[in-house]
Amino acid sequence: MKKLFSLLLILSFIAGFSQTDTTQVIVPNRTNSAEALSKPYVILISTDGFRYDYVQKYLAENLMKFSESGVVAKAMIPSFPSITFPNHWSLITGLYPSHHGLIDNFFYDYKRKEPYKMSNKENAEDGSWYGGTPLWSLAEKQGMLTASMMWVGSASNAGGARPTYYYHYHEKFTPNEKVDKVIDWLKLSEERRPHFITLYFPEVDASGHHFGPGSNETKNAVHLVDAAIGTLVEKVNQLGLKNVNFIFVADHGMINVDREHPIAIPEILFDKNRFDFYNSQTLLRVVVKNPEEIQSVYKELKKNKTNDYRVFLDEKFPRKLNFSQKDDRYNRIGQILLVPKVPKIFLEKDQKTSIGKHGYNPYTVPEMKATFIAFGPAFKQNKKIGEFQNVNIYPIVTDILNLKITEPIDGTQKVAKEILRK
Known part of the structure; x- marks a missing residue:
């Protein structure tokens, strides 16, 4: 009887916790x-x-x-x-x-x-x-x-x-x-x-x-x-x-x-003292913490990139996408953008993804x-x-x-x- 009561209590707790408004x-x-x-x-x-x-x-x-x-x-x-x-x-x-x-x-x-x-x-x-x-x-x-x-x-x-x-x-x-x-x-x-x-x-x-x-x-x-x-x-x-x-x-x-051959995120970006990056898999946004490093980091990323993606300074991003530095009213985008070529995606180690995705340049x-x-x-x-x-x-x-x-x-x-x- 005690076991039954305990089970009911647990089920009641789970139901209450997962209740949707x-x-x-x-x-x-x-x-x-x-x-x-x-x-x-x-x-x-x-x-x-x-x-x-x-x-x-x-x-x-x-x-x-x-x-x-x-x-x-x-x-x-x-x-x-x-x-x-x-x-x-x-x-x-x-x-x-x-x-x-x-x-x-x-x-x-x-x-x-x-x-x-x-x-x-x-x-x-x-x-x-x-x-x-x-x-x-x-x-x-x-x-x-x-x-x-x-x-x-x-x-x-x-x-x-x-x-x-x-x-x-x-x-x-x-x-x-x-x-x-x-x-x-x-x-x-x-x-x-x-x-x-x-x-x-x-x-x-x-x-x-x-x-x-x-x-x-x-x-x-x-x-x-x-x-x-x-x-x-x-x-x-x-x-x-x-x-x-x-x-x-x-x-x-x-x-x-292409889930079988994802693009590895450049190793340099894992230095948290210098960078933050935000990966939506079809776009990788990079924030360089020291503004004086932006140009040198951009050149290094371009030099070491593969043919599976392009590297942009945010200020040079395609104008018709309205996603450049001068458009960024809330300063949330980042200074460097890594854009995979379709159907490639960026994946971190052991990160999962779905069969279908969106986010690319329409x-x-x-x-x-x-x-x-x-x-x-x-x-x-x-x-x-x-x-x-x-x-x-x-x-x-x-x-x-x-x-x-x-x-x-x-x-x-x-x-x-x-x-x-x-």
């Missing part, structure tokens, strides 16, 4: 302004790792149908580096990573003297790490209620105002459960109904990492999300709301990498490019457009919702003018 958070005492009540609705959907060619490659029926009735881009170009947190924050702020400060999923801030890790809830929900004004904050400050289903940074106070309705990040909800919660938001009374909603799906990215972009598992994940989108649109239509618009995007693509590695499909009353029909940068999503949303952009962004009105009816 799935409760919705509602900011009290907010209602839509009179002006907001008459405005359209925008549902911005991100499917992590949904590569630009997945719709056709895997015959995603619903997204194919919606792209034919609305606007579809040849591809959407992620910001550099083409990874999850920087790009979701670029999509929602209209700023490049070097300008909003989220330059990697993991980085160190030398002014704050502390690290940022996407897996650290305290970091992820601390708005002081995030620059720019996210769309939900912009809308809330202008009298419009918003809601977010686990978009990067949505549980933080970045920009000065959280969404009225949001969840702490977890992966307990299925895609259809997320859809049902979005529908519940849209069933609220007019004064409490959000007009801007962000919705995030991680399944395609997870399958791409674990099994590769060409796997049956990734195909099944694409179909899973595609079915959820179809259900979402059907249920929204049943509500009879006027002027509901959908924007389907991704943060980046995916490619198989201009030279097309597999990094993302999907863009938009449909609804605000958008032109049967419209195909070329490639564009993801920072242009921000002004598309502000134009539809008639929100005033209150601070400079990197996106422009060009794409909005091309695809919107007005």
Whole structure:
């Protein structure tokens, strides 16, 4: 009996320790302004790792149908580096990573003297790490209620105002459960109904990492999300709301990498008295602690490098990637960048990696490019457009919702003018 009691106690402790907070958070005492009540609705959907060619490659029926009735881009170009947190924050702020400060999923801030890790809830929900004004904050400050289903940074106070309705990040909800919660938001009374909603799906990215972009598992994940989108649109239509618009995007693509022949990190960089380095495997950022050594270290790294990667002084990094020293508003990038040639990756000894990865230059590695499909009353029909940068999503949303952009962004009105009816 004592053994049974002890076992139950242990199981109870484990269950309590691993309990996930799935409760919705509602900011009290907010209602839509009179002006907001008459405005359209925008549902911005991100499917992590949904590569630009997945719709056709895997015959995603619903997204194919919606792209034919609305606007579809040849591809959407992620910001550099083409990874999850920087790009979701670029999509929602209209700023490049070097300008909003989220330059990697993991980085160190030398002014704050502390690290940022996407897996650290305290970091992820601390708005002081995030620059720019996210769309939900912009809308809330202008009298419009918003809601977010686990978009990067949505549980933080970045920009000065959280969404009225949001969840702490977890992966307990299925895609259809997320859809049902979005529908519940849209069933609220007019004064409490959000007009801007962000919705995030991680399944395609997870399958791409674990099994590769060409796997049956990734195909099944694409179909899973595609079915959820179809259900979402059907249920929204049943509500009879006027002027509901959908924007389907991704943060980046995916490619198989060479796990069998990784690049060894140069031995010199392991001298912690002289260097810090940050390895995302598709990019190695180096901080030289003594600024007087930067040039000599750069020359030494170039001299001893292999043909599998290139070495850049950050100040000389390709301009179109907006990741150079003069772009680095938060001084978080580092002074020297080591960039592997596809499909190579940097690995430390005994470090593990996945089959599929992202993070490479989207201009030279097309597999990094993302999907863009938009449909609804605000958008032109049967419209195909070329490639564009993801920072242009921000002004598309502000134009539809008639929100005033209150601070400079990197996106422009060009794409909005091309695809919107007005």
